[in-house]
Amino acid sequence: METRTPPSTDLVVAAPVRPVNDPLQTWPEPVDTPGILPRHLIRQASSRLPFLEILHRLFYRIRPDTHNDLDKVLAAIALYSAAVPVYKYLKDFAVWAFTVQITIPEHDPAAKDVLAWMGSEVISNRRSRSAMITTEGSQQFEDNYGRRLMIGPSGRVGHRNMQGTVDNEVSCSPPIGSRIFWVGFRPYLFDRVGGSRGPVHPGIPSNNHIDASGRLQNALTITTLGWNLEPLRNFVVRCHEWKKANMTGTTTVYFAGGNTYDYGGGQWQSISKPVRKLDTIDMDESVKLDLVRDAEYYYSEQSKQFFADCGIPYRRGYLFYGPPGTGKTSFSAALAGHLGCDIYHINLASGDITDGKLHNLFLGLPQKCVVVIEDIDSAGIGREVTTETKEEAADVDLAESMMPAQWRERGRQATGHKGRSLITLSGLLNAIDGNASQEGRLLILTSNNPDALDTALTRPGRVDKKVYFGNMNKSAGKSIFMRLIGRSALAHDAVFSMAYIEQCAAEFAEKVPAHTFTPAQVQNFLQGCRGDPIKALAEIDAWVAESRPTGVGMSSSPVSNATMVEAEEGEVEAL
Ligand SMILES: Nc1ncnc2c1ncn2[C@@H]1O[C@H](COP(=O)(O)OP(=O)(O)OP(=O)(O)O)[C@@H](O)[C@H]1O
Numbered sequence: 148m149e150t151r152t153p154p155s156t157d158l159v160v161a162a163p164v165r166p167v168n169d170p171l172q173t174w175p176e177p178v179d180t181p182g183i184l185p186r187h188l189i190r191q192a193s194s195r196l197p198f199l200e201i202l203h204r205l206f207y208r209i210r211p212d213t214h215n216d217l218d219k220v221l222a223a224i225a226l227y228s229a230a231v232p233v234y235k236y237l238k239d240f241a242v243w244a245f246t247v248q249i250t251i252p253e254h255d256p257a258a259k260d261v262l263a264w265m266g267s268e269v270i271s272n273r274r275s276r277s278a279m280i281t282t283e284g285s286q287q288f289e290d291n292y293g294r295r296l297m298i299g300p301s302g303r304v305g306h307r308n309m310q311g312t313v314d315n316e317v318s319c320s321p322p323i324g325s326r327i328f329w330v331g332f333r334p335y336l337f338d339r340v341g342g343s344r345g346p347v348h349p350g351i352p353s354n355n356h357i358d359a360s361g362r363l364q365n366a367l368t369i370t371t372l373g374w375n376l377e378p379l380r381n382f383v384v385r386c387h388e389w390k391k392a393n394m395t396g397t398t399t400v401y402f403a404g405g406n407t408y409d410y411g412g413g414q415w416q417s418i419s420k421p422v423r424k425l426d427t428i429d430m431d432e433s434v435k436l437d438l439v440r441d442a443e444y445y446y447s448e449q450s451k452q453f454f455a456d457c458g459i460p461y462r463r464g465y466l467f468y469g470p471p472g473t474g475k476t477s478f479s480a481a482l483a484g485h486l487g488c489d490i491y492h493i494n495l496a497s498g499d500i501t502d503g504k505l506h507n508l509f510l511g512l513p514q515k516c517v518v519v520i521e522d523i524d525s526a527g528i529g530r531e532v533t534t535e536t537k538e539e540a541a542d543v544d545l546a547e548s549m550m551p552a553q554w555r556e557r558g559r560q561a562t563g564h565k566g567r568s569l570i571t572l573s574g575l576l577n578a579i580d581g582n583a584s585q586e587g588r589l590l591i592l593t594s595n596n597p598d599a600l601d602t603a604l605t606r607p608g609r610v611d612k613k614v615y616f617g618n619m620n621k622s623a624g625k626s627i628f629m630r631l632i633g634r635s636a637l638a639h640d641a642v643f644s645m646a647y648i649e650q651c652a653a654e655f656a657e658k659v660p661a662h663t664f665t666p667a668q669v670q671n672f673l674q675g676c677r678g679d680p681i682k683a684l685a686e687i688d689a690w691v692a693e694s695r696p697t698g699v700g701m702s703s704s705p706v707s708n709a710t711m712v713e714a715e716e717g718e719v720e721a722l
Pocket residue numbers: 427428429430469470471472473474475476477478521593594595616665666667668670
């Protein structure tokens with residue numbers, strides 16, 4: 148019987164032909180694994196990672212029998228890599244739909260407040276596992292020097308954290324990266340982005356460099372749930388209030404110009420310093436009181452209302468003038484500390500600052516601060532600046548801003564370009580009180596030679612008070628003796644009584660001729676006496692004879708008086 152063989156149902160599929168130059172041609176293809184994802188799906192997903200495909204084939208070649216287990220692992224990895232973009236998309240959508248965010252450049256004073264709060268309340272207090280630690284730029288509050296300077300009327304010292312202990316040795320702030328924290332029942336995401344300084348566009352280097360993904364570098368980003376910025380605004384205000392309450396005894400001193408880290412993009416460098424107390428400045432008490440009252444009134448609510456009602460720009464300016472070493476800078480710092488605001492120093496003579504940069508610096512000021520422009524007469528500000536000079540200045544500016552700081556310095560030494568001012572009078576006036584200038588600042592100009600200043604700069608409205616800081620008078624002599632010798636003698640040597648020390652101070656003041664020496668000179672002499680009143684009295688006559696300038700009796704100032712104030716109308720009024 149003839150049996151007929153049924154036709155075979157197996158499909159004969161032609162094997163795919165690989166191109167001759169395919170390096171994987173001799174490698175066996177892993178087979179499909181029943182029960183796991185179809186092979187083509189694994190391959191499709193893992194094709195995103197070329198390395199995975201090679202690994203897969205390599206393992207299959209070494210151990211063909213283990214392909215099942217290996218495929219499971221590879222399938223998991225491939226799925227994970229395919230899921231990452233989906234997760235990212237969903238996350239970005241959720242962030243966009245349900246959260247609000249602010250970004251603060253790190254050089255901004257608000258960022259300093261946030262970093263200080265985060266450092267103390269989140270990083271130190273909640274036992275973080277990473278922190279950014281800095282010692283540079285802050286005084287050691289633990290040491291006796293810092294402690295003495297900083298003990299305020301409330302008896303509080305230094306920077307206290309929530310437990311009431313002082314974080315002194317180092318200051319702690321959040322590291323680069325993200326961190327979630329809660330304030331009450333609200334979660335916040337804090338993100339600190341590092342980065343390098345780089346050109347935003349040619350010729351304008353800046354800390355505010357934007358990276359390839361469009362994120363601002365050297366900036367803080369704070370995100371929270373919600374649909375308006377109110378909670379974030381409140382958070383920044385909370386950090387500011389916290390800093391004011393907890394950093395009593397310190398002033399943040401910002402400076403611009405003449406430092407190697409300043410790339411001139413309108414950035415401020417800063418340092419925290421113990422507040423200098425007003426009673427450590429020896430000057431005519433009535434003048435001191437007048438200035439302090441004036442500044443206090445300027446920052447009062449009543450005065451703000453007055454400026455607003457009258458439509459006057461809310462600004463105030465003082466000119467402190469007189470010989471070097473008479474306390475102009477020291478008093479400015481003490482006044483800022485007394486008012487509880489930060490102080491901003493601008494060195495125009497550094498040769499780093501141009502009109503544009505000065506304008507940027509003023510734009511970056513907070514609403515309440517003391518700005519000091521020192522030795523404004525020696526900044527070489529000219530009223531007339533030729534187009535050629537302007538162009539030359541712009542060229543130098545552009546070239547210098549693009550080179551590393553040490554090259555720039557070397558170039559200046561070689562060309563003799565040192566401290567050349569790139570500021571014009573109109574640029575300065577515009578920065579001080581142009582329409583775009585910040586309101587609420589107290590501007591202090593210091594000068595050794597006020598006659599050299601342009602009257603446009605010192606007219607009422609720009610300079611509201613002119614104060615002369617002169618050589619020491621008798622009463623300043625007494626108080627400097629009490630401060631530098633008397634206090635420590637009374638504290639360390641029981642043989643001295645208060646009555647005796649006061650008598651020594653009066654005698655000392657008699658021996659130092661009035662209006663002849665600057666406080667800095669007398670301070671220097673008394674420092675050499677190392678707290679010994681007897682030594683000070685014994686040596687003062689010889690020191691006076693030796694140090695007395697020739698032709699004394701006349702002050703180098705136009706007015707032979709210790710300190711005086713010119714009234715607001717410009718009229719000179721001796722005190
Ligand atoms: N009136 C003063 N009271 C207390 N200390 C003073 C006084 N004047 C000067 N000194 C001391 O002298 C030093 C120099 O003072 P300061 O820098 O304030 O002087 P200045 O008038 O600003 O000088 P310059 O014009 O050179 O900037 C400081 O150490 C300061 O403590």
